[in-house]
Amino acid sequence: MSADLVSPTYTDALDGVAPASLRGFFVGWPDPPTPQTHLRLLHSSYAAIVAIHDERVIGFVTAISDGVLSAYIPLLEVLPEFQGHGIGMELVRRMRDRLADLYMVDLLCDDDVAPFYERVGGFSPARGFSVRTYSMQSGAAHDS
Numbered sequence: 001m002s003a004d005l006v007s008p009t010y011t012d013a014l015d016g017v018a019p020a021s022l023r024g025f026f027v028g029w030p031d032p033p034t035p036q037t038h039l040r041l042l043h044s045s046y047a048a049i050v051a052i053h054d055e056r057v058i059g060f061v062t063a064i065s066d067g068v069l070s071a072y073i074p075l076l077e078v079l080p081e082f083q084g085h086g087i088g089m090e091l092v093r094r095m096r097d098r099l100a101d102l103y104m105v106d107l108l109c110d111d112d113v114a115p116f117y118e119r120v121g122g123f124s125p126a127r128g129f130s131v132r133t134y135s136m137q138s139g140a141a142h143d144s
């Protein structure tokens with residue numbers, strides 16, 4: 001199907017989202033979370049917004065937060081076949097609106113994605129630091 005015709009539904013209601021509708025994400029991750037773990041992290045987030053098309057999640061964004069002052073946006077992804085059609089921008093704008101009552105909203109990104117956040121608007125470049133423990137990448141250590 002051509003992605004030109006896609007106009008997804010955006011929602012923070014995860015009730016209808018099943019693991020099977022979450023396939024294909026974490027592209028390029030050597031040890032990606034399973035769809036079950038992906039669904040668990042969506043439910044565990046302070047805020048999560050998904051883009052749904054044909055009963056399938058084609059994009060998502062999450063935020064974690066203290067709910068008082070600060071939030072962090074750790075994950076944003078649009079399935080490759082649906083990229084380039086404004087879905088990522090819509091997800092980030094909706095998340096920014098969702099977090100509008102907080103003082104600070106931060107995210108980290110690779111240099112090649114920086115122009116995307118410049119296009120979204122409202123974000124300023126900032127210096128960041130990070131730690132990655134690749135043996136924990138799948139999240140399986142926290143599966144119950």
Ligand SMILES: CC(C)(COP(=O)(O)OP(=O)(O)OC[C@H]1O[C@@H](n2cnc3c(N)ncnc32)[C@H](O)[C@@H]1OP(=O)(O)O)[C@@H](O)C(=O)NCCC(=O)NCCS
Binds near residue numbers: 085087112119
């Ligand atoms: C980054 C990502 C979410 C963008 O989603 P998308 O739906 O393709 O983005 P959009 O179609 O909303 O793009 C909005 C604008 O940003 C531009 N853009 C999108 N991705 C870009 C990138 N990686 N670099 C530079 N510009 C980009 C688009 O060209 C578009 O510009 P336009 O309005 O002038 O046409 C998507 O490419 C993705 O999932 N990448 C892999 C995961 C990732 O890198 N996530 C970010 C983690 S910080």
